[in-house]
Amino acid sequence: MQHNLQMANRSADRSRTRIFGTIKYLNQEALGRVVDLSATGMALELHSAFAVSVGSRVTIDSEDLGFIEGTVKWLRGSRIGIELQLSTNTLAQLSSYFRFFHKEISPVLGR
Secondary structure, eight states: OOOOOSOOOOOSOOEEEEEEEEEEETTEEEEEEEEEEOSSEEEEEESSOOOOOTTOEEEEEETTTEEEEEEEEEEETTEEEEEEOOOHHHHHHHHHHHHHTOOOOOOSSOO
């Protein structure tokens, strides 16, 4: 079966994670969990409602990753896809995370 929704996909390899953090947009914020991370983007699962639209600039603050900025690329239910702003600071934070802290996470429950 072929799934071709005419959507651009991330070309970078994705790693499953369980990083907790806060996403912020204008004067609102929501707690969430980074469920997958690559060198160019991330997918977050949010714990509460968060009013944002595709193309919005957001910030993610996490103990494991630090302070990262990005642009909303997609929204699906409680999940949000972020394309990272690739500054030298962001690249250094991602490199450090993958080098020293990352452990590949497997789903707890199977489908």
